[in-house]
Amino acid sequence: MHNIVYLDHAAATPVSEKVLAAMLPYMTGDKFYNPGAAYLPAVQVRREYEQAKDRIAHAIGGKGSEILMTAGATESINLAFTAVGAVGLDSEILVSEIEHKSVMEAARNARSDFRTIRVTSGGIADLDDLRKKITPRTRLISVALVNGELGTVQPLSDIAAMVRAERERRLAIGDASPLWLHSDASQGVGLLDVHVARLGVDMLTLNAAKVYGPKQVGALWARAGIKLQPIVVGGGQESGLRSGTENVAGAVGLAMAIEEAERTKSSELQRVGELKTAFIASLYHTLHEKAIAEPKKVAIIGEKKRQLASFIPLTITGIDAERLVFALENRSVLVGTGAACAASRGEHSHVLRAIGLSDEQIAGSLRITLGKLNTLENTKRAAEIIAEEIAKECHRQFG
Amino acid sequence: MHNIVYLDHAAATPVSEKVLAAMLPYMTGDKFYNPGAAYLPAVQVRREYEQAKDRIAHAIGGKGSEILMTAGATESINLAFTAVGAVGLDSEILVSEIEHKSVMEAARNARSDFRTIRVTSGGIADLDDLRKKITPRTRLISVALVNGELGTVQPLSDIAAMVRAERERRLAIGDASPLWLHSDASQGVGLLDVHVARLGVDMLTLNAAKVYGPKQVGALWARAGIKLQPIVVGGGQESGLRSGTENVAGAVGLAMAIEEAERTKSSELQRVGELKTAFIASLYHTLHEKAIAEPKKVAIIGEKKRQLASFIPLTITGIDAERLVFALENRSVLVGTGAACAASRGEHSHVLRAIGLSDEQIAGSLRITLGKLNTLENTKRAAEIIAEEIAKECHRQFG
Numbered sequence: 001m002h003n004i005v006y007l008d009h010a011a012a013t014p015v016s017e018k019v020l021a022a023m024l025p026y027m028t029g030d031k032f033y034n035p036g037a038a039y040l041p042a043v044q045v046r047r048e049y050e051q052a053k054d055r056i057a058h059a060i061g062g063k064g065s066e067i068l069m070t071a072g073a074t075e076s077i078n079l080a081f082t083a084v085g086a087v088g089l090d091s092e093i094l095v096s097e098i099e100h101k102s103v104m105e106a107a108r109n110a111r112s113d114f115r116t117i118r119v120t121s122g123g124i125a126d127l128d129d130l131r132k133k134i135t136p137r138t139r140l141i142s143v144a145l146v147n148g149e150l151g152t153v154q155p156l157s158d159i160a161a162m163v164r165a166e167r168e169r170r171l172a173i174g175d176a177s178p179l180w181l182h183s184d185a186s187q188g189v190g191l192l193d194v195h196v197a198r199l200g201v202d203m204l205t206l207n208a209a210k211v212y213g214p215k216q217v218g219a220l221w222a223r224a225g226i227k228l229q230p231i232v233v234g235g236g237q238e239s240g241l242r243s244g245t246e247n248v249a250g251a252v253g254l255a256m257a258i259e260e261a262e263r264t265k266s267s268e269l270q271r272v273g274e275l276k277t278a279f280i281a282s283l284y285h286t287l288h289e290k291a292i293a294e295p296k297k298v299a300i301i302g303e304k305k306r307q308l309a310s311f312i313p314l315t316i317t318g319i320d321a322e323r324l325v326f327a328l329e330n331r332s333v334l335v336g337t338g339a340a341c342a343a344s345r346g347e348h349s350h351v352l353r354a355i356g357l358s359d360e361q362i363a364g365s366l367r368i369t370l371g372k373l374n375t376l377e378n379t380k381r382a383a384e385i386i387a388e389e390i391a392k393e394c395h396r397q398f399g
Numbered sequence: 400m401h402n403i404v405y406l407d408h409a410a411a412t413p414v415s416e417k418v419l420a421a422m423l424p425y426m427t428g429d430k431f432y433n434p435g436a437a438y439l440p441a442v443q444v445r446r447e448y449e450q451a452k453d454r455i456a457h458a459i460g461g462k463g464s465e466i467l468m469t470a471g472a473t474e475s476i477n478l479a480f481t482a483v484g485a486v487g488l489d490s491e492i493l494v495s496e497i498e499h500k501s502v503m504e505a506a507r508n509a510r511s512d513f514r515t516i517r518v519t520s521g522g523i524a525d526l527d528d529l530r531k532k533i534t535p536r537t538r539l540i541s542v543a544l545v546n547g548e549l550g551t552v553q554p555l556s557d558i559a560a561m562v563r564a565e566r567e568r569r570l571a572i573g574d575a576s577p578l579w580l581h582s583d584a585s586q587g588v589g590l591l592d593v594h595v596a597r598l599g600v601d602m603l604t605l606n607a608a609k610v611y612g613p614k615q616v617g618a619l620w621a622r623a624g625i626k627l628q629p630i631v632v633g634g635g636q637e638s639g640l641r642s643g644t645e646n647v648a649g650a651v652g653l654a655m656a657i658e659e660a661e662r663t664k665s666s667e668l669q670r671v672g673e674l675k676t677a678f679i680a681s682l683y684h685t686l687h688e689k690a691i692a693e694p695k696k697v698a699i700i701g702e703k704k705r706q707l708a709s710f711i712p713l714t715i716t717g718i719d720a721e722r723l724v725f726a727l728e729n730r731s732v733l734v735g736t737g738a739a740c741a742a743s744r745g746e747h748s749h750v751l752r753a754i755g756l757s758d759e760q761i762a763g764s765l766r767i768t769l770g771k772l773n774t775l776e777n778t779k780r781a782a783e784i785i786a787e788e789i790a791k792e793c794h795r796q797f798g
Binding site: 004008011012013014015016017020024026027028029030032033034036037038039040041042071072073074075077078100101102103105106108109209214215216231232233234235236243244245247248249250322325326328329334335336337 | 403407410411412413414415416419423425426427428429431432433435436437438439440441470471472473474476477499500501502504505507508608613614615630631632633634635642643644646647648649721724725727728733734735736
C-alpha cells in the first residue's frame, strides 16, 4: 500500500481502525452473542444494537426506531421502493436519469410505472422537467444526494419543496394518496450536511462501505408511518421487515463510521477541496508542459459549482480510458472508470450518456475521487503521473 | 469471558482468530478494493472472491459457479424458495413442521401452496407422511440437515431417494415439472459430512455465523440449471441474482470457517460427544444427589440415536425455563431456550409443540449446545451448576 495512490474513494473505502476496533468485540470478543438470546450478556448486545441504530439516526436527525439495517445500500434502496407496492397498483415512480443502477432496477422492479427525470448537461436533476412529470399518480421520487459518477450535489431541498406543494394540493382536494422523496446518500456522508429534515426527505439510504465503515452494511431511514414490505422473511427481526440474526457488528461499525464522518466533515471538506485544487493545478500544469491543449482534450465534467469536493470526473476525448487505467496502475495510481459494478461488465455509463457525452468521450472518461488515503503530496504526485500518462496516450494516438 | 461457560453454540459462535485474520485484509488492509473496479489490485480481489466461492463449494462437493453469497442463512433460504415462483403457479412446497421460522415464512411467502410434513415424537421427519404428501404439484421439499432446537439429524438421503423416485415417475409420463430438495445446513457443518451429492440435495443453505465465521454471511448452493429469481436488484452482481458490492471479506471468512470445520469435524465430533456424555453423567449425578427424580422431571428430548453430539435439549417439567436461564446467568452459565429469534419475542416453540410436548414442558425447556468454547472441565462444572439450579427451582416450586 505504501506507494499506491488510491483515487477511487467513491468505489470503496477501507474500514477505519476506530470502526474496526468498535466492531471486533461483536465478532471475536465477549459480545459475539445472538442478540435474540435471553441471558443478560445477549440482552446487553441487543441494547447496544438498538443504541447503534439510535446513534445512526441521531447523526442524520432521525429516530432509531426509523432505522432498518440492511446488507448495504442496494438492499436499502430495494426496501425503500417496497413502499410503493404497499399502496396499490395505479402509481408511478420518478427517478433522475443519472441514478445508480440499483435505483433504476429497484424502480423497474417495483409494482408501479416508472419514468426518469431529465438532467442538465452539468448533471443536475432538471427541476422543470420534474415539475412537469409529477402527476396525481406519483408515489415516490428518488434522487441521490450526490451523483456517484459526477459528484454533482442534487437540489434535494428544491425537490422536497415540490413534493410538499404536491402533497398540499392533494390534501386540499381530499386525495390521501402518498408521495415520498427517497434519496441515496451513499456519496456525500462525511463531507456534506446529511440531515433528513433539512434535506426534506422521507427515506434515506446510508452506506457504510463508502464512509470507512464495513462493506455489506447499509441502512434505510424511513419516516415513521411509511409502510414497507419485507424482502426477506423469517424470524421477524427489524419489526418483521428484514429477517435474519441482526448484524450487531455492522450496525456498531456504521454508527462509529457515521459519527466520525459527522465529526470531521467540515475539516475534511476543506482539506479535500484543497487537494482537488492542487490536483487540478498540477494536472493542467503538467499537461501544459507536455504540450497537451487541455480544454480541447481534457475536461472536468459535471457542474463545477455543484460538485462535491472529492470528485474529479475527467474525459479525455479520443483516448481509451481502460488503457489509461492500466498504464496508471503500473505507476501505482488507482483511478476509477464510472460505477464499479457497470465498469466490471464493460457497460457504457448511462450517466455520462445522459449528460450528453459522445461515445468517444465516455470511452475516455476517468472517475477520480479523493478521500482519507490522499495527502497533498500523493495527490499532486498522482496528478503529475496522470498528466504524463494522458500525454503519452495522446501522443501515441494523435502524434 | 474467562469464567463464563457458554452453552448456546447453536445460537451464535465467535469468529475464530484464523477466520478473522483471513478477513481483515479485505476490511482495513491492502485488499479493501471494490471487486468491480478495473485496476489489477481490485481484479485480484475479485479473483480471491471467486476463489473463496470455489473453496466453499469444494468443501460441500459443489462448484463455485453454483454458490451465491448472501447476508446469512435467512436470505439464502428466501432465495432458494424463489425457484418455485419461477416455475408457475400451480405448485406446492413441502417442509417439515419443525423447520426454522425462516423456512416456514419463506414457504408461506412463495407464490405456491405449502404443506407441512409431520415429524415423529423424536423430532424426525416422518417419511410415510412425506410419501403421502408428495403429489404431481410438489416442486420443492425443504428439510434442515439438523433441527436447530432438537439437534435431530434428518433422513435427507431417504428423502432424496423419494425425490428421485418421483422424478423418475414424472419423467416416465413425460411430465417435465421440476422437484427439488433444499436443506438448511446451518446446524451440522463442522460435525457432520455435508456433501451435496451424498446428501442428495439440489440446494443447500450455509451459515457462517454458526461455524465460527462472520455473522450476516451465508451462501446458497444451487445445482446448475435451477432458475432463481433475484430478491434484491441493482448492479447485477452474483449473475444478477443478488445485487450489491460483493462481500469479499465475508466470502473469505466463510471459506476459511468451512474449511476449518471440514478439517476438524471428525475430531470435534468425538470431542463434543465426550463432552455430552460427561455433561449428562454430571447432570444426573448432581440431580440424584439433590434428590431430584430425573426421568420424571428432567428429560433429554429428541431421538437419541439421531441427535447431533453437540445438542442437549432438556425439558424440566413444571419449572419456568426463563427463571432458570437467569439463575444460571448469575452463575455465569449461558444456555439457550429454543430458537433465539422466537425466544426474544416470548413465542412458544412450534418445534417442541410438533413433537408433542405439553405447554408445561415447553415452558420448562432449555437448549444446551456444545462447541469450541467448551472444555471437559467447564462442561462438567456447568452441568453441576445446572443441576443445582434445577434442584433449587424444583424444591422452591414443589417443596
